Amino acid sequence: MKSPKKRSNSAIGLFITGTDTGVGKTCVAAAIARALVQKGMKVGVYKPAASGCKRVGGKLVSEDALLLWEAAARAGSLSRVCPQLFAAPLAPHLAAEAEGKQLDEKLLRTGIDYWLEQSEIVLVEGAGGLLSPLGQKKYVADLARVFGFPLIVVAPNRIGAINQTLQTLLAAQAYDLEVAGIILTDVLPRDAPDPSVQSNSAELVRRASAPLLARLGHSAVELDRMVDWPALARPLQRRR
Numbered sequence: 001m002k003s004p005k006k007r008s009n010s011a012i013g014l015f016i017t018g019t020d021t022g023v024g025k026t027c028v029a030a031a032i033a034r035a036l037v038q039k040g041m042k043v044g045v046y047k048p049a050a051s052g053c054k055r056v057g058g059k060l061v062s063e064d065a066l067l068l069w070e071a072a073a074r075a076g077s078l079s080r081v082c083p084q085l086f087a088a089p090l091a092p093h094l095a096a097e098a099e100g101k102q103l104d105e106k107l108l109r110t111g112i113d114y115w116l117e118q119s120e121i122v123l124v125e126g127a128g129g130l131l132s133p134l135g136q137k138k139y140v141a142d143l144a145r146v147f148g149f150p151l152i153v154v155a156p157n158r159i160g161a162i163n164q165t166l167q168t169l170l171a172a173q174a175y176d177l178e179v180a181g182i183i184l185t186d187v188l189p190r191d192a193p194d195p196s197v198q199s200n201s202a203e204l205v206r207r208a209s210a211p212l213l214a215r216l217g218h219s220a221v222e223l224d225r226m227v228d229w230p231a232l233a234r235p236l237q238r239r240r
Helices: 025-038 063-071 092-098 105-110 140-147 161-174 200-207
Strands: 012-018 043-046 054-056 059-061 121-129 151-156 179-185 212-216
Touching: 012 025, 012 140, 025 043, 025 063, 025 121, 025 151, 025 179, 025 212, 043 063, 059 063, 063 121, 105 140, 121 140, 140 161, 151 161, 161 179, 161 200, 179 200, 200 212
Parallel strands: 012 121, 012 151, 043 121, 151 179, 179 212
Antiparallel strands: 054 059
16 A cells, blocks of 8 residues: 655745834735735735734734735635734733743644645744744744744834844844845834934945845835745745
8 A cells, every 4th residue: 555645835935023013014914915915826824923912702813813814815714824812912922821821832833834735825924023032932033943934024114223123134144044135114104203214225225134125105005116025935944
């Protein structure tokens, strides 16, 4: 009797991280998902864990997960987009402890398998920045390293963006993570009194080791230019 053939999977992926919390990671990931869906690709979206979730009808709901799922044309199951939900606005492992639970670190790594089996490309959105805690001894960067997907670094277009972005790139280098590029997000309204908004883009181009791929306007749902996302993505590597 012949042994069953192992299922081959050619899904590729990108890991969306940020220079901080509240910089527009989910909006960027959703914009990328929409662009890929418009190209006719099967898109999987995965947010390993989310805290600060709202309780609706007795159940915790992640607004970020819902936005990602809808951007990916509601492919797969919403419950698989973010399998670990917590209410407290804390790092996921602390939010879990506040509810008398424990963050499932194995599920963080294996929850993506559902999407790899049915998608051509998977977008993973991390929590906070690369050095945001994701367990007692682990960080978001550790999970990004496990997957081995190139990073898309989301940086807010405001004062401090240069420093935060360069620090994120150094952290990626320390973890041996490939950076595909940077997305600058206009988190401030046009009339905000922040002169750095006008110079951040040029400064990032001049100083960053990764390319500035595009910009997401304030309240925009599409990036300001087309990017060949599949060309930047890579297959899962499962590194330690």
